[in-house]
Amino acid sequence: VAWVNAIIQGVLTGGLYALFACGLSLMFGVMKVVNLAHGDLAVVAGYIAIGIIAVTHVPVLWSFVIVVPIMALLGYVLQRTVLQTALDRSVLTTLLVTFGLSVVIENGLLQFFTANSRGIGASLSLVTGAFTIGSQISIAYLLLLIFAVAVAVLLGLQYFLSRSKYGRLIRAVADDKEAAQLAGADYRHVFGIAAAVAFATVALGGIAFGMYSDLDPTTGTDTILLFAFAAVVIGGLGSLWGTLVGGVVLGVAQQIGAQINISDELLAGYIVFLVVLVLRPQGLISRGVQS
C-alpha cells in the first residue's frame, strides 16, 4: 500500500511539474528561446502573490487573478524588449541573457527578501487538508486541485493553439516566421503574445509551488527550472501533453525514490531523466501539438 501511495502522490505532483514545464516548452516551441530564468520568474510570481495577499487581503486562492495578468504583461514586455533584441543577435545571446537574468533575479531576491523561505496560505484548510482512502493513502486537496489546474491549463493551451486566432498566428510564426511576416502577421507581436501566455503559466506554477511547498530565492533554479526541464525531456521536446507525461513520470520516480530512502527523492528523478535521455532522447511522446 505504501508503494501505491507513493505512485498516487507522484502522479499528483506530476501535475505541478507539468505546470512548470508547459511554459518552458511553449517558449522553446515558438521562439526557440530556452529561458534559463524560467524558474526564477516563477519564484518572482510567488513573491508577488505573497505581497498582494499581505497588502490587499484578497483570498489566497484568488491571488492568481491579479498575479497572472501582471506576469503576462511582464512576459510581453520582456519578450518585446530584451528577449527580442537577444533573438535578433543569435540563439547564443538569448542563452547568455536569460542566464544573466536568472542570476540577477535570484541574487536580487536574496538581497531584498533574504534567504528565508516563505509559503503561500500555509494556514489555509485547503492547503493543509487531505482526505483518506483506506488507512494509509491520504490525498491532499491542494495536490488534487493543482493537478486539475494543470490539466485545465494544458486543455486551454491546446484549444488556444489549435482554435483561436492568436493560436493559429503563433503556430504559423513558429513554423516559419518570415513567411508569416509576408502574410501580414507581425511576428514580434505574436512572439510577445506567446511569451505572455507562457508567463501566465509560469505565474500559476509559482503560486502553486508556493502553496504546495516553500519558496526561497534558490527554488527557481534548484527545483522549478531543473524539474521543468526534466519533465520536458522525459515527455518529449515540443510536445504539450508530453509535459504532463514527463511531469508524472518524474513525480512518480521521485516518490518511489523517497520511499526507498528519504534522501534519494531528487536523485531518483534525475536518474530516470538520464535513462530516458540515453534510451529515448526524443522523449516518451515524440509527436505533439507543436511538433
Add this chain to the structure above:
Amino acid sequence: VSLVTEPTARQAESFRVTRSQRNVAWTGAVALIVVVVLAFFPYIVYSGTTAIMVQGFIVLTLASMWNLLAGYAGLVSVGQQAFVGLGAYFVLILALHGLSPFAALPVAAVASGIAALPLWWLVSRLRSGYFAIATWVLAATIMLVIEKFPSIGGGTGLPLPGFAGMAPTLLTAYTYWAGLAVTVLALIGIYLLLRGRLGLVLTAVRDDEVAARSSGARVGLARLLVFVVAGVGCGAAGGVLAISQLQVQPSAVFSVQWTAEMAFAVIIGGLGTIEGPIIGTVVYMVLQQTLASYNAWYLIILGLVAIIVALFARRGLWGLIDERVNIRLFPVGFWLRTGDAANRRAKDARNG
C-alpha cells in the same frame, strides 16, 4: 589542365597570409616577463594579496575554459561547476589516501577530463538551450551522488588533509604557485589548441556549420575535445579551490555561482577571444573586491553588465579595444597581407 587563369594567379602572388601583423615573439616575451614577475609575488606582497590573486587565477582559468566552450565551440554549459566540484573532490580523495594535495592536483585535473567523456555522451544528445540545462542537471546529479558517500564527508564535506607540519607562509606560496601554474598552462594549452587544426575546425563551424561538415570537418569530435579540455581545466581550477579553501564542501564547490562567474567574466571581457577572459577576470575581481561588503550585489551588477554587453557590445571590452588599436596578444587567426612588402618578397621569389 590548370583551372587558375593567368591574371588571378599573378594577382595571388601579391598576397601573403600571416598569423599576425606584429611579431608574436614580442608578445611572447612580454607574457614571459609578466609570468616571471607574478611568480615572485609571494616574496614581495602580503599573504592577503596572494589569496585574492589565487581567487583571480581560479576565475581566469574557469573563464578561459568557458570561453573555449561558448565562444569557440558554441556550447553554452551552465553545469561547469560539475567539474569544479569533481576536481576538488578528486584532490580530497587522493589527499585522504595520503597523497600531497599539490601532487594530487594534476591527477585530479586528468581525472576530471576523463569524467567528461561519459558526461559528454549524455549531454551531447541535446542542442543549445537544452544542452545548457542538461549540463546543469548533471552537475546537480553528481553532487547528489557524492553526498551519498559519508567517507568523503557526505553532505557536509571534509577539511582537506595533508598539510600537517607545513609552515603557513610556505603553504600560501605553494598555493599561489599552483594557481599561477594552472592558469598559465590553461592559457598556453588553449592558445596552442586554437592555433592548430582544432582552431580551424571550430572557426569554420562558427561561421557555417553545414559548410564545415560538408567539407569534412569532424564537428562532433572537435566539440568532444573542447568539452574534455574544459573538463580538465575546470577540474584543475576546482583542485586549486580545494587547496586554497583547505576544505571541500559539496554545496560550495558544486554551486552554479561558479558558472555565473566564469560566464560573466567572459561576456564582459569578450566572447571568442583569448584576451577577453583576461580583461573580464580583472573587471570581475575589481568589482568583487570593491563590493565585497555588500553581499550579493557584485553578482547582480556583474549580471546586469553582462546582459547589457551581450546585447549591445557583443565582442565585449576586448572587442572595443580591438576596434581602436587592432592588436592580438594571442594571434590564432590569419591575416591577409597585401602591399609593397608582400610584393617585394613575391618578386624576390620569382627572380631568385
